[in-house]
Amino acid sequence: METLNPDVVIIGSGVGGGTIARQLAGTGARILILERGDFLPEEPQNADAEAVFVQARYKTTEEYQDPTGRRYRPGQYYYVGGHTKFYGTAMFRFRESDFRGREDGTAPAWPISYGDLAPFYAEAERIFGVRGQAGHDPTDPPRDAYPHPPIPHEPVIARMADALRRQGLRPFHMPSAVDYGPGGSCRRCGTCDAFICRFGAKGDGETRLIRPVLNHPDVTLWTNARVTRLIAGEGGRITAVELQRGDQRLRVSARTFVLSAGAINSALILLRSADAAHPQGLANRSGVVGRHLMNHHLTGLMGLMPGRNDTKFPKTLSVNDFYHGLPQDSGARGNIQMLGKIQGPMIRAAYPVMPRPLANLLARHSVDWLCMSEDLPNRDSRVTALHDGGVRIDYRPGARPAHDRFVRHVRTRLRRIFPLVLRHDFGIEAPSHQCGTVRMGQDPDSSALNAMCRAHDHPNLYVVDAGFFPSSAALNPALTVCAQALRVGAHLRDAWRHDQTAP
Ligand SMILES: Cc1cc2nc3c(=O)[nH]c(=O)nc-3n(C[C@H](O)[C@H](O)[C@H](O)COP(=O)(O)OP(=O)(O)OC[C@H]3O[C@@H](n4cnc5c(N)ncnc54)[C@H](O)[C@@H]3O)c2cc1C
Incomplete structure (x- = not known):
């Protein structure tokens, strides 16, 4: 059996955990990363939409249940690098207003401001190789140039940008973490969003965070x-972590623990760690752990054009003109961006009764848009660890009618471009933007973590994944997870260098 005495245990190798490992590597701290999944295998199925969507080859086989008891296989992916192995590479900074919360109190203020995160956002963009164009998004917060120029539009997407401009909107190049351009490894293969990149061109958690630290002698990764x-001990200090590795049940001690298992799994681990001193679970004196589950309101709109759409990488265009609301309806708001190119098997995975030729026909002629609105935190929207080991997800998204009004408005505009626009709503079965279940805040009575993601109740426990979000904003989450993890990691690194002891 391997023996090692890590100073820091990091649970999960996604954006949160990988970024902390990157910050601590080289400080002299011995780091052990515990990852439930394995490296994704390179195989022909990586780029096969039938295998990825219809056969759900890479999705977890575990089951969740909804409040009615209906069981389903959630869209959770457990691999080195976490969900970014499959993500769509949209790498947005949240807006300044997102950190201030909503005036009507429906979304709380964050305990940090945009200014606190700005230097870390810049570093996160460098690490992930984000491409974009500053100064064109009307809602952009203060920022310098992107590390790389934007990915050019393909012809159909350029036509879309022109059509939207004619409607008086201000479309811009979407920031994207793809290694595209001279010398880059992207081949515009056509399988990117929701697929694994076969060429290492997608800036994901494995390629940008984990692989670079594995050469370091003080970093160890245990997969599976x-x-x-x-386990909590005296004074609330965490003393050890229990894990299952193959047939073995193991216990590993350390001085500092960083929980980065993703919003749903981090909450589950804390809830399942309940003991006599912490009957509601760890970090949960406030009772918020597992609550305020958010996932964004996500609606796909397929604009059907008479000709074929042969675009390979459509995710170069976005619109934020309605980020702060429609002119006559400030509640109806959100971001518009392109989805990855839809293929027939993706449609059949969502609508199994649809005949294959029809699904393929729709996919050939569609231009695919995503409308994203903020999902307001609701205390009763929650993840529950059941006594029999199961998981219940009682998802209660906030402000759904406002999202529907936003989508109706976008659809009306798209109808000026396309003869037919079809709608598909994504639900919690695919918790791709899950967040909020271990929220941070100033007040230990209403939050689990402080502004540095340290548990109010445990001096050596940090929770660093999308679970820390107090609100969801209406933009993709990964860059914000990375930026805050860089900030927390810098704090841990300074503490280590100062004391030669993990805090
Ligand atoms: C199809 C898809 C498209 C997306 N597109 C975008 C996009 O374009 N832009 C964007 O910003 N975001 C996107 N996202 C969301 C983004 O990927 C996530 O917000 C981000 O990866 C979350 O990072 P995380 O560190 O919070 O958690 P995760 O990525 O979930 O990482 C958690 C890690 O912990 C591991 N783990 C879980 N439980 C345990 C356990 N018990 N023990 C040990 N390890 C455990 C997991 O295997 C995983 O590796 C997308 C997601 C999906 C699924």
């Missing part, structure tokens, strides 16, 4: 190591 609970 599923953490089941944390």
Whole structure:
């Protein structure tokens, strides 16, 4: 059996965990990363939409249940690099107003401001190789130039940008973490969003965070190591983590623990770690752990054009003119961006009764848009660890009618471009933008973590994944997870260098 005495245990190798590892590598701290999944295998199915969507080859086989008891296989992916292995590479900074919360109190203020995160956003963009064009998004917060120029539009997308401009809108190049351009490894293969990149061109957690630290002698990664609970000792200090690795049940001690298992799994681990001193679970004196589950309101709109759409990488265009509301309806708001190119099997995965030729026909002629609105935090929207080991997801998204009004408006505009616009709503079965379940805040009575993602109740426990979000904004989450993880990691690194002890 391997023996090692890590100073820091990081649970999960996604954006949150990988970024912390990157910050601590080289400080002299011995780091152990525990990842329940394995490296994704390179195989022909990586780029096969039938395998990825219809056969759900890479999705977890575990089941969740909804409040009615209906069981389903959630869109959770457990691999080194976490969900970014499949993500769509849209790398947005949240807006300044997102950190201030909503005036009507429906979304709380964050305990940090945009200014606190701005230097870390810049670093996160460098690490992920984000391409974009500053100064064109009307809602952009203060920022310098992107590390790389934007990815050019393909012809159909350029026509879309022109058509939207004619409607008086201000479309802009979407910031994207793809290694595209002279010398870059992107081949515009056509399988990107929701697929694994076969060429290492997608800026994901494995390529940008984990691979670079694995050469370091003080960093160890255990794959297929599923953490089941944390053990708390005197003064609330976490003393050890329990895990299952193959047939073995193991316990590993350390001085500092960073929980980065993703919003749903981090909450589950904390809830399942309940003991006599912490009957509601760890970090949960406030009772918020597992609550305020958010996932964004996500609606796909397929504009059907008479000709074929042969675009390979459509995710170069976005519109934020309605980020702060429609002119006559400030509640109806959100971001518009392109989806990855839809293929027939993706449609059949969502609508199994649709005949294959029809699905393929629709996919050939569609231009695919995503409308994203903020999902307001609701205390009753929650993840529950059931006594029999199961998981219940009681998802209650906030402000749904406002999202519907926003989508109706966008659809009306798209109808000026396309003869037919079809709608598809994404639900919590695909918790791709899951967040908020271990929220940070100033007040220990209403939050689990402080502004540095440290548990109010445990001096050596940090929770660093999308679970820390107090609100969801209406933009893709990964860059914000990375920026805050860089900030927390810098704090941990300074503490280590100062004391030669993990805090
Ligand atoms: C199809 C898809 C498209 C997306 N597109 C975008 C996009 O374009 N832009 C964007 O910003 N975001 C996008 N997202 C969301 C983005 O990928 C996530 O917000 C981000 O990866 C979350 O990072 P995380 O560190 O919070 O958690 P995760 O990425 O979930 O990482 C958690 C890690 O912990 C591991 N783990 C879980 N439980 C345990 C356990 N018990 N023990 C040990 N390890 C455990 C997991 O295997 C995983 O590696 C997309 C997501 C999906 C699924």
